[in-house]
Amino acid sequence: MRELKRLAGLLACFALVALAPNAQARSGKIALTFDDLPALSIFADQPYVNYLNDTLLRALRRRHLPAIGFVNEGKLDEINRAQQIANLDKWLAAGMNLGNHTFSHESPNTLGAEGYIKDIAKGEPVTRSLLLKRGKPLTWFRHPYLETGFPEAVKRQIDDWLAAHGYRIAPVTIDASDWEFAEPYDDALSRHDEVRRLRIKRQYLAYTDRTIGWYQSASSALLGRQIAFVMLLHDTRLNADCIDDLADILKRRNLKGVTLEEAMKDPAYRLRDPYVGREGIDWIERWSNELHRQLPWTSWQEPPAQTLQEYDAINGDRR
Secondary structure (H helix, E strand, C coil): CCHHHCHHHHHHHHHHHHHHHHHCCCCEEEEEEEEEECCCCCCCCHHHHHHHHHHHHHHHHHCCCCEEEEECHHHHHCCCHHHHHHHHHHHHHCCCEEEECCCCCCCHHHHHHHHHHHHHHHCCHHHHHHHHHCCCCCCEECCHHHCCCCCHHHHHHHHHHHHHCCCEECCCCEECCHHHHHHHHHHHHHCCCHHHHHHHHHHHHHHHHHHHHHHHHHHHHHHCCCCCEEEEEECCHHHHHHHHHHHHHHHHCCEEECCHHHHCCCHHHHCCCCCCCCCCCCHHHHHHHHHCCCCCHHHCCCCCHHHHHHHHHHCCCCC
C-alpha cells in the first residue's frame, strides 16, 4: 500500500526539504512499546525466553528508557506457564507497564466483533492480576497487526467495548518492521552463524534509524511539528541485543524516552481516527487521511529485500 502512495506524496516530499533540518533540531519524546509478551521467538525454549527478557529489561533500565509490554496470554502455556508469568512480573518489577494484546493475537477480520471482544477479555486475567498486586489498573490495549475493525460497525463495536471496560487504545506512530528482522536473527543464532547475525543486526539498526527519520519528517509534513511518538517494537532477542544501539539512535535524533501515558498527552492523539479497512496502518497514515494531507511516501523505504526473503523462508505468515 505504501509503495502505491509514493507518487502521490511527491509534492509533500519537496516541501520537506525546508522542514528536514528542523526535524531533529528540537528535543522530542518517544514511548517504546513492545508487543507479543512473554516473547516473540521461533524457539519454544524457556531459558531463551527468560534470557531475552532479562537482557532487554536490564538494558532498558540501564539506558533509563520507560516501556510497556503488550501481552498475549495465549503464549503463557506454550512453554512453562509459571516461568512465563514470572517473565511478565519481571517487567513490572523493573518499573515497566503491561497492556493487553488479546489472548491469541488474532484479527477482527478473522474473528468478527464478538469473537474479537471475547479474545480481548480472555487475554486479560493474568495481566490484570499482576498489575493489581502492584496497585495498577489494566489500562492499555494494542490491536494485533494494527487491525482495528472492518466494516465500520465492527470497529465501532470493538471501540465501544474497550471504552466501556476502561481500556485506552495504544496507537503507533513509528513502525520500523522490527519483527521482519527478528526471526531471521533467531535463526542465525540457532545456526551459530555469527557473520549472518551481525549482518542482520547492522541492517536492522540502519533501517530503524532511517525509518525513525522518515516519521520525524512525516510528522513535520502532517502537523508542522514533532509529535511525541509511540514506537512499535516486539519482545525479541534482537531487540534485547540492540537496545543500547537503539538508545544511541534516539539520542542522535534528539528523542527522549517517556512513558506511554506521557506521550499520549500530546494533542495529536486527540485527532480523530477515521480509518476503516482490513489492513493495519499506523496512526500517522490514519491522520493523513483525516487531514487530507500527503505524507512523504517518495522517500519511504521498505526493509531490505534480503530481510524479506529471509523472513519468508522461515515464516510464511506475511499479511
